[in-house]
Amino acid sequence: MRAAVTVGLFITGCASGASRQQPAGVDAAPVPDAPPVIVVDAADVDAAPHPIDAFVPQDACVPQVTELLANPAFDLDPQGVGWTQVPALDAIGGPFYPVTNPPPGPTPMSAPYHVWLGGLTQDDFTATVTSITDSIYQDVVVPAGTTQLELTGFYLIGTTETSTVTDYDHVELGLIQTNGTPIEIAHAGSNLTAVGAYTAFAKTFSNPAALAGTTIRVRATSTSDFSNNTNFFYDTLSLKATHCP
Numbered sequence: 101m102r103a104a105v106t107v108g109l110f111i112t113g114c115a116s117g118a119s120r121q122q123p124a125g126v127d128a129a130p131v132p133d134a135p136p137v138i139v140v141d142a143a144d145v146d147a148a149p150h151p152i153d154a155f156v157p158q159d160a161c162v163p164q165v166t167e168l169l170a171n172p173a174f175d176l177d178p179q180g181v182g183w184t185q186v187p188a189l190d191a192i193g194g195p196f197y198p199v200t201n202p203p204p205g206p207t208p209m210s211a212p213y214h215v216w217l218g219g220l221t222q223d224d225f226t227a228t229v230t231s232i233t234d235s236i237y238q239d240v241v242v243p244a245g246t247t248q249l250e251l252t253g254f255y256l257i258g259t260t261e262t263s264t265v266t267d268y269d270h271v272e273l274g275l276i277q278t279n280g281t282p283i284e285i286a287h288a289g290s291n292l293t294a295v296g297a298y299t300a301f302a303k304t305f306s307n308p309a310a311l312a313g314t315t316i317r318v319r320a321t322s323t324s325d326f327s328n329n330t331n332f333f334y335d336t337l338s339l340k341a342t343h344c345p
Contacts, residue, residue, distance in 0.1 A: 161344035163247070168240040168339045169318065174199050174213040180236075188234045191224050198236040198320075209254045209298050209335035215320060216333055217271055222326035235321035239278060242311045245344040249308040251275075251286040251318070253337035254298040259330040261291035269330035273320040275305065283316060291330045298335060312343070 170182030180199035187195035196219075201212045208214035220232045242249065251274075261268050267290040274285035286303035305311070318339055322332050 161245070163342050164345050166243060166341050166343065168242070168341055169238060169337060172338050173210045173336045174208075174215060175210055179213060183236050183238050186235045186237075188220055188232050190226060190229075191220055192226060193224075196220070196234075198234060205331070206256055206258075206298075206333060214333055214335035216331065217320060217322035218269055218324050219329050219331040220324060221329045228326075230326050232324045232326075233321065235319060237317050237319035237321075239315055239317050240339065241315050242308070242313065243341050243343040243345075244313040246308045246312040246341045247344075248342035249305045249311065249339070250302065251305070251337065251339045252300070252302045253287075254300055254335050255287060255289060256296070256298045256333040257289050257291075257294045257330065258296065259291040259294045259328070261328045261330060264292065267292055268328065269322070269324040271320065271322040271332040273334065274303075274318075275311075276317045276319055278315060278317050283311070289332060291328075294330075298333070308341070 171180075174180070174183070176182070180197060183199060185197040185199060187197050189195075196216075198215045198217055199213050200216050201208065201214070205214075205216055215236055217234050217236070218232070220234075222229055222232075225232075253273075255273075257271075259269065270288065270290035272285055273287045275283035277283060284303075284305050286305075287301045318337075320332075320334055322330075324330060
């Protein structure tokens with residue numbers, strides 16, 4: 101019986117040598133050099149944030165709000181500048197342009213001017229009429245990238261009509277295409293909705309993205325029958341677009 105023999109083997113050499121013997125029958129694979137260890141003094145490390153922390157994507161958007169109307173309060177001179185006024189045709193003593201100042205009429209929301217539509221009857225014309233129409237409008241360009249479009253303002257309605265059920269005289273304020281195609285109404289009123297003091301309204305339009313980059317028309321127009329006039333007043337309008345510049 102053979103006694104067990106313990107053999108101690110000590111190998112010295114360069115850093116690229118194997119640290120132990122290769123088993124028989126297996127090709128020896130090279131052992132890579134250990135990577136160098138770099139020691140950095142903490143005092144040499146810049147405490148400032150890495151530039152990546154402050155990176156802002158190039159397509160980032162900071163939305164801005166832009167007033168689209170010229171002379172939205174109607175108070176600039178010359179009277180009605182920025183707006184196209186279409187008075188009722190052939191009125192006695194006319195033409196009566198919508199942008200006006202009292203007297204007669206109520207005090208404007210902001211002095212000196214406001215819009216006055218309607219207020220005429222058949223007796224105000226040299227020839228018999230059964231329907232009376234006047235309007236005021238302004239064309240605006242909706243900015244590209246618009247995500248919200250809102251029209252605000254004030255209205256006042258006075259009437260001599262006595263019916264509580266029939267709409268004889270009415271007014272609409274809203275957006276249309278420049279060819280007259282309706283887009284969306286912001287405010288509508290009639291002899292049935294008379295209010296004796298200026299009252300605020302606000303309308304956020306439903307599809308601003310479809311209008312972005314196009315020219316549209318902001319228009320107020322009234323239609324009245326032949327008798328018992330109704331007066332429609334607007335003042336201090338504002339059409340604001342929220343968009344990426």
